[in-house]
Amino acid sequence: MTPVRDHVLEIFIEETEERLNNIEAGLLELEKCGDHCDPxxxxxxxxxxxxVKAGCNLLKLHTIEDLAHKLENVLELIRRDKLAxxxxxxxxxxxxxxxxxxLVEDVENSDGxxxxLHTAMLDNAIQMGGASV
Known part of the structure; x- marks a missing residue:
């Protein structure tokens, strides 16, 4: 790896960890609000x-990007009131x-x-919620 990629990856990891903390906190709040969530x-x-997905795309971290994309799809369905x-x-x-x-903690090996299991869990949640992507 090049020093520039190392530095960019370091920034990505730091920002992604912060974003994942925000996502987790937000999901816990969403669970409390039921069908009447603050847009x-x-x-x-x-x-x-x-x-997170966009950063992975830029860095060609395909596995992380795929899972982030699947999570984004679930959130988009919630956003459009198609999934509670x-x-x-x-x-x-x-x-x-x-x-x-x-995956982010071991980013260099994440594509392997x-x-x-996690994408199947998200697909099942979508299906059980009566929505489709």
Whole structure:
């Protein structure tokens, strides 16, 4: 790796950890609000997930990007009132956030890690919530 990529990756990791903390806190708040969520809160959580995905795209971190994209899809459905932030949806989303943290902590090896379980959990939450992507 080059010194520039190392530095960019270091910044990415730091910012992503902060965004994941924000997403986690936001998801916990969304779970409390039920069907009447503050649109600003939903948008804020969505933007953080989108930013994680975009950073991964730039750095070609495909596995992290794929999981962040799946989480972003769930948040978009909540944002459009097509999916309620039920316990199942929030639990699957929080599990995805935990996996994203794990992947970011070992970013250099992240593309070799399976995320199938987590994407399946998110897909199931979408399906059980009566929505489709």
């Amino acid at each position: 600003d809160l939903v948008n804020s959580v969505f933007r953080d997930a989108h930013s 932030p039920t316990e199942l949806v929030i639990t699957a989303s929080l599990e995805a956030v935990d996996k994203l943290r794990e 890690v399976s995320i199938r």
